[in-house]
Amino acid sequence: MNSDGRMQQRLRHEAGALLEQDKVDRIIGFEPGSLKFTTTPLITKIKDDLDRLVINPFIVNNLAVFLPGLKGRIAIVSKGCDSRSIVSLIQDNKVSRDDLVIIGIPCPGMIDLRKVEKLTGKDRDEMDDIIREGDKVVIREGIRDEGYGITPDPYPLTLEVSDVLFDNCLACEFPTPQDYDILLGEPVASRQSAAGESVESQESRVESRGEGDSRAKRLQSEASSERSVSGLQTINYRLLTRQQRWGFWRKEFRRCIRCYACRNICPSCFCKRCFVEESEPQWLMPVPRWQENLMFQVIRNIHLAGRCTDCGECERSCPMNIPLRSLTMEMYNLVGELFNFKAGMDKDAPPLMTHYEQEEAEDLIR
Amino acid sequence: MTASDISDKHRFLAQGNVYLPHIMIIEKIIEETPGVKTFHFNFKDEQIRDEFTFESGQFGEYSVFGVGEAPFCISSSPTRGDHLEFTLQRVGKVTNALHRLGVGAEIGFRGPYGNSFPIDLLQGKNLIFVGGGIGLAPLRSLIWNVLDNRDKYGDVQIIYGARSPADLCFRYDLDAWGDDKTVDVITTVDRQESRVQSPVSRVEAGNSRLQSQESRVGAGDSRLQTADSRLLREGFVPQVLEQVAPSAENAMAIVCGPPIMIRFTFPVLGKLGFTPEQMITTLEKRMKCGIGKCGRCNIGDIYVCRDGPVFTYAQIKRFISSEH
């Protein structure tokens, strides 16, 4: 049994005990999804349902999103990033720590199907199995159909886990939950520190893929082309010129359909009524015009300053493939640089925007 | 009335496009209560002004250009006047913008939409009108319609209530109906003491006898005899209805008011022997298009704008408990 399997077994046991001993009213976890390589949130009060709880490399959702809407005592399954969202919600008084039992998962990172698909040239439903084995991921041959121009690759195909994890998992600083009542395994170190790799050296690793091109130049050519490869690596757009960034974002936001999945999947977007829905004053038109789309995303990110923990759910949810994590990451870095603040680290710290220091950001004031 | 009946009705489309509004001019504004105004308005295009017809119970989409559209019923009677009226409470973006307009301003109007009160069914029957607050607006269109064809109907009883004396709308109508010996008007308020102290019906100020009674209304005395033997009672509309206890025989009850009032009125009518087919109401939903396409005004498979807004209780009771 691999470590996921062991954690899963213990999870079912612990969750069952919590319900049985009436320590919580509800369990929030994951159960297998209805499609291959998917999982789906399980929110239940029923003990029999707990046999469906799973832990695997596809438990992508940040379950903290359900907390503000639920009453009573809750046990919640929580990865490293989720736990920071929970802490952030506690800071904002949206949930009470006393009502929570946090079941922590030391998280080895989640598999980004987009990357697997890109590397194998197959779609999710055409693969038989994706198995994580330590630092490798093995892809089993899928349903094969003659005549559609897919070059047959040698299967089973073995990939490096670092090639298929989500970008935010690769960059994860705190894979072990910040706060937990039960931890299902041994704490894991950040990939960065484990590999003895700083953010900078990781960036240089990204760079080395550029095949001799200078990194900035390559990024620039990507952003000016139709679409960057952000499906594979999150790009630091700071390296582009201002005009290039403007051109890039206005192109990206033309695609937005304003389904608000980015907002609704986000644990930090807990407002009962979003500013975008206000009619008096009407800040924004409800029409999906690129200007309004862009403004919506800017304001959303400003509202998330000091709340966003870089869980990457907004980008993963976006059906229009807009590289939203690039925005959340920028804000994440920005509050760190300007105010030396990291979201979701200390449940007793005041939220970023309710607080101030005497001396800060004065260079931005003329 | 079914959808196919509506398609036979006259349509007054601007440039042949069902979403285009006609330009209308506001001719007169009556402040009914501090938050409610009645607008008298007319088509800018004189030809349509002459051709336009509608029936009691139908509604239209009213717009302030640049702000948006909102649905309101036509509150005047087709039997009366050379103009149209609508009444609205200031509650949101569009209604606020409408309330800011003055006489002479231009608004957009498209309609009439929806079905109407089933006049054929009502004729020859005793009619009990039960209204609450601004819900009197659609009833008022029908009441005047009935009174203008008085001989075709049986007894007419009007039970109307508002939160406080200051919230009573259409005081001039209440007065006029009160003067009509063939009509029984019962007015009630949830509580006698008005939250708003100022006199209310500005246009009719001084003429309203109801208003002049207010000063004499005393606490603890829940039934007050007014000078012309009309009652200004205290109590919720469903309770008053139960006290008045109109007979269900050969009668139809037409109910309109806030959802909570409607919800409590139907059971009372049921107790009094009214069958669901004898109870008629007109519903309000967020009707954006007015023509059954935008999708938001349904109660079950019934679209209020397309299949209503006038329904018998029998038609909607299947879904009403959890969605109304």
Place this chain on the structure above:
Amino acid sequence: MGAELNSEWEPRLLGLLCKWCSYGGADLAGTSRKKYPPNIRIVKLPCSGRVDPLFILKALHLGFDGVLVSGCHPGECHYQTGNFRARRRVAITKKFLEYMGIEPERIQASWISASEAGKFVEVVTEVTEGLRTIGPNQLFDEQRR
């Protein structure tokens, strides 16, 4: 939009001014007949702490070319901390918009007291000239012009 098409274009600047200090400064500039560009439109706020990033974005949305937030000097806020809070908001707004590709010069903040009419004139002049250099706000050019 090319500058040649726009010879008549004048930058539009929105001033969000605290009523206790910066608004007084603007007032004093007026009463003492100091000249400053007419490009600024002023909204008087009870405190710079009232500034919401939404105001700044909405101004750009409405076609303003720049926004100037101005309040009391640090430590002199009538409500003790309003300007410190404003500072955090303006800082992230300015930086984040820069990341989106909007010129940081469009979002300006300055501490101006009620007696600093000279500083008010100076800041407004500089900001207006800065906006003139960078040109019209691109966020809404397609829609509005």
Place this chain on the structure above:
Amino acid sequence: MGIKKIAKKDIGNLLHQWGKDYTILVPSTEGDTALTVHGSRFTVHGLWDGSDVNLDWHRNTVKPPKSNFLPPMEEMFRFQKGKEGHSIELPQEERRQLIFGIRPCDARSLRLLDMIFTDVYQDPYYLPKRNSAVLVGLVCLRPYDSCFCTSLGISPGGSDDVDLLLTDIGDEFLIEEISDKGKRLMELTAGLEDATEDDITKASEAKEKAYGKVTRKIDTQHLKDKLLSSFEDETYWEKVAAKCIGCGICTFLCPTCYCFDITDEKVKKQGARFRCWDSCAFSLYTKMPMENPREEKWQRVRQKVCHKFEFYPMSFDVIACTGCGRCIRLCPVNWDICQTLEGIRDRGGDHQ
């Protein structure tokens, strides 16, 4: 009826010919990288750029073709306030559209939309676009695992709702004329070969095989009645709605969802009225100033399910779902409508 064929490499030539009379919309990826969303190819029916043929037709698009007839936003009219008061101006009529490579399920969805947009009042924005459009269908040889079109009377090789039907037979496409409109288009098209018996056999085999690949099923028998009797079952609806996050993906990207909002914009003395997509998943959708009939999430989820499987059948005698599976594979929390319907079916037998 003529059955023709064309080599895949000549498709560009074909589209060039059609492009003289039509705006050509083809399934295409945005840019040169075949990105995916939640394991779906990220393709839309986008404007054909006329250059090389860079079509990604293997799998259905993320954005349904309704977006070409009921666009995410559209200007209904412009208004202007002058000395004489307000004047209203309608937008210009657009060019006829040719949708290339539309799947049978999506073609059916347009027929379902026709019902609502012709019901009582003719919709003056949707219908002109719809009536002038040509649908060039494409047999769906690689349905997703989330597809269940065959349960709704649609076949991946179905030709009921298209004007022409293409079948991928290797290096060539077989082209079948289906409607009169398709026939007329073919008469004006040069450079096609007649299909051989062998080609036709190949195509029908491919269709049959495709049918077998749709393995997901739902049982629609008595579904309407069961939904009706379950309407008040708050416990059930709360349970199925628990994990829904209330975003608009499943409705916006549903080929048969048509709900819209109407909104105004004014700058100085002129402005426009827009119509844009809206969704019953949003709580503001039904919000009125004083009350909201669907305040709770479970009510909104119920509305979505019942609208498709109960209310639409009551109004138009047809289920407003084509089984395209978008709502399932694009949902960020894997909310599965088939599971919800199964739950309804399994509930007590108060209906025969």
